[in-house]
Amino acid sequence: MTEMTFAARVAATGLTPKPEDLPKLEALVKDMDRAAAALLHGPRSYAEEPMSVFRLPTP
Template sequence: MTNGNFEARMKAAGLKLPPEEVAKLQALVSDLDRAAGGLRGPMSYALEPLSALRLTPSPSA
């Protein structure tokens, strides 16, 4: 991500940071974008993270 693009994203989000903090935030956002890139797009059912509880049938009474 270019510095100009990052500054435009900050402005669009309404963020105002001290100049010494911008580089740290840019590094964090870059890492998060890279991590999110691995989750975007279709994923095989076997690779999807478990996001629901597994329910077991109750014993018959």
């Protein structure tokens, strides 16, 4: 599978950033991609119930 270019990824979002925005946006996205990839290396069991809701216990 070929990797999508950043321009193609932008087009897929429906966003139309200014051409001069693209390098800065790409740097931000690259950092997000790194952070997301790092998530997969945590000591977490994938058998657990997904936790997409955040709640704190009350005293």
